[in-house]
Amino acid sequence: MxxxxxxxxxxxxxxxxxxxxxxxxxxxxxxxxxxxxxxxxxxxxxxxxxxxxxxxxxxxxxxxxxxxxxxxxxxxxxxxxxxxxxxxxxxxxxxxxxxxxxxxxxxxxxxxxxxxxxxxxxxxxxxxxxxxxxxKFERYFRIFRTWLLPLVHSRRTIDDVFVSRDPHAREAFFDTRFNTFRWRLLLNVFFSRFVMGRMGRDKAFFDHVEGSPAQHVARRIRHAGVDTDPSQNPYLHWILKGTHGNALxxxxxxxxxxxxxxxxxxxxxxxxxxxxxxxxxxxxxxxxxxxxxxxxxxxxxxxxxxxxxxxxxxxxxxxxxxxxxxxxxxxxxxxxxxxxxxxxxxxxxxxxxxxxxxxxxxxxxx
Ligand SMILES: C[S@@+](CC[C@H](N)C(=O)[O-])C[C@H]1O[C@@H](n2cnc3c(N)ncnc32)[C@H](O)[C@@H]1O
Missing domain, CATH: 3.40.50.150 (Vaccinia Virus protein VP39)
Known part of the structure; x- marks a missing residue:
């Protein structure tokens, strides 16, 4: 070896x-x-x-x-x-x-x-x-943020993600404003086995994941949007906005x-x-x-x-x-x-x- x-x-x-x-x-x-x-x-x-x-x-x-x-x-x-x-x-x-x-x-x-x-x-x-x-990893996020995200969410919606809310209000925001039909469509395309293969990601990587890769990602995004507070999440802030907010x-x-x-x-x-x-x-x-x-x-x-x-x-x-x-x-x-x-x-x-x-x-x- x-x-x-x-x-x-x-x-x-x-x-x-x-x-x-x-x-x-x-x-x-x-x-x-x-x-x-x-x-x-x-x-x-x-x-x-x-x-x-x-x-x-x-x-x-x-x-x-x-x-x-x-x-x-x-x-x-x-x-x-x-x-x-x-x-x-x-x-x-x-x-x-x-x-x-x-x-x-x-x-x-x-x-x-x-x-x-x-x-x-x-x-x-x-x-x-x-x-x-x-x-390279940050460049993928940049492509996502610059070219794909605007097709799905307005700037106002993205800014609203980072308003501090109680868990109940987070769930309501997530279900009604963020997790829209277009957002789900974007996830399904971006994380389809076909596109991932094209982007050079080894498909075998996802073999152990329950359901499709897109379903896995959707579950984890719910964790970031509802289970934890997005206003305290530097990673989510960078992915969606390209800088950090209050949280570092x-x-x-x-x-x-x-x-x-x-x-x-x-x-x-x-x-x-x-x-x-x-x-x-x-x-x-x-x-x-x-x-x-x-x-x-x-x-x-x-x-x-x-x-x-x-x-x-x-x-x-x-x-x-x-x-x-x-x-x-x-x-x-x-x-x-x-x-x-x-x-x-x-x-x-x-x-x-x-x-x-x-x-x-x-x-x-x-
Ligand atoms: C495994 S990657 C994952 C990166 C990570 N998820 C992040 O957020 O930065 C982290 C680093 O581990 C290094 N790495 C992987 N296997 C290693 C090994 N056996 N010994 C030393 N470094 C290793 C890679 O070069 C890479 O820079």
Whole structure:
């Protein structure tokens, strides 16, 4: 097996995720008390590894196969060091702004030459969308928002989504104003197996989903619109409007800014696979595994899971999401692990990154 199965499959030259689409409030809650411990995080765009610093660990080891994703974290570190919080959320794209290029170049002065060259090449896109808007994933959302959404909903309806309401009023708004015939038609077309295949999405990805992919997405959008409060949902705001509203992802909120800045030195960035960390012999007290398992075949998943356990201290928690493919502790490791069902259930109800079908918190028995 190569050091990682997906390393062999995917091309990592560009940014796939320019911001984290996994809810860090849920993640940090699930990891529990970790003060003084060693944590391990998949990098992606870096925001959740940064949010994990609020747990006061001795260090957060950050791994990613993709140099482009590591460059996202390196730029963020420099931005936290050089910018004020209001400037930082202008650079990210959370707030509209006309001085992004000067903020970018100030932050880049604090980085290494490679990171600077990488981001300088993206400067026109950063100027338009912010550093959180320049990935492939965000581009899909932009196409959806620019070309498809206006065919279905007026600007006024979209703005109305983010008015704070009680759960009863949210349901009424959703059923009468948002979940219209045209909206359902759009979902059915956009998430048809035909269109997904055309857009390069592997159809097998949806094989485990109950009903059609469009039905799955419709259920998750109901969670975002009715079960949770859209006015508090930064992810939904970005998808529908291209910026953040009052609510921000955890690592980008003012209340955590100084804490994160003061702990940046605790990040230990290791470009490469999670499997490489596991083979160092170090032990960690908690793992943020993003949704990496669903990119692996069941056999590779079981093998990687076992090797993570060999690098996990007693009591360590493994936290991860599944979007479409079911992954939970493999049969052969069940005896060693405890599933923290109460924590999962509590956190699933408030997970604002609504597109995942499952959230898993498993703990190594002490
Ligand atoms: C699994 S993807 C999912 C992204 C995510 N849903 C988000 O919101 O950002 C996150 C990152 O995991 C990295 N990755 C996947 N498998 C990995 C592995 N075995 N070791 C290290 N990084 C891995 C990818 O390069 C990618 O940047």
């Amino acid at each position: 190569p050091s990682s199965e997906i390393e062999a499959k995917a091309d990592f030259d560009h940014i796939r995720y320019a911001q984290l689409w996994e809810d860090a409030d849920v993640l940090t809650d699930a990891l529990g008390a970790c003060a003084g411990g060693t944590l391990v995080s998949i990098c992606s765009a870096g925001d959740n590894a940064l949010a994990m610093l609020t747990l006061d660990p001795a260090k957060v080891v950050v791994v990613d196969l993709s140099p482009a994703q590591i460059a996202c974290l390196k730029l963020r570190i420099a931005a936290y060091r050089t910018l004020s919080h209001p400037e930082f959320i202008e650079l990210t794209g959370s707030r509209s702004c006309k001085r992004r290029l000067s903020l970018l170049s100030r932050a880049l002065e604090e980085t290494d030459a490679e990171t600077r060259a990488f981001w300088n090449a993206l400067a026109p896109d950063v100027d338009r969308y912010g550093i959180g808007g320049v990935g 992802p955890m690592a980008w909120r003012a209340e955590h800014y100084d804490t994160i800045v003061s702990r940046l030195d605790r990040l230990d960035i290791r470009p490469g696979s999670l499997e490489a960390f596991v083979s160092t012999g170090e032990k960690a007290d908690g793992f943020n595994l993003s949704d990496i398992f669903e990119y692996m075949s069941p056999e590779v998943f079981a093998q990687v899971y076992g090797s993570i356990l060999s690098a996990a201290a007693p009591g360590a928690r493994l936290v991860y999401w599944n979007m479409m493919v079911p992954r939970r502790v493999p049969e052969q490791n069940k005896e060693r692990m405890k599933t923290l069902t109460d924590i999962e259930t509590r956190l699933k109800t408030r997970d604002m990154a609504f597109f995942y079908s499952d959230f898993v918190v498993e703990q190594v028995r002490a």
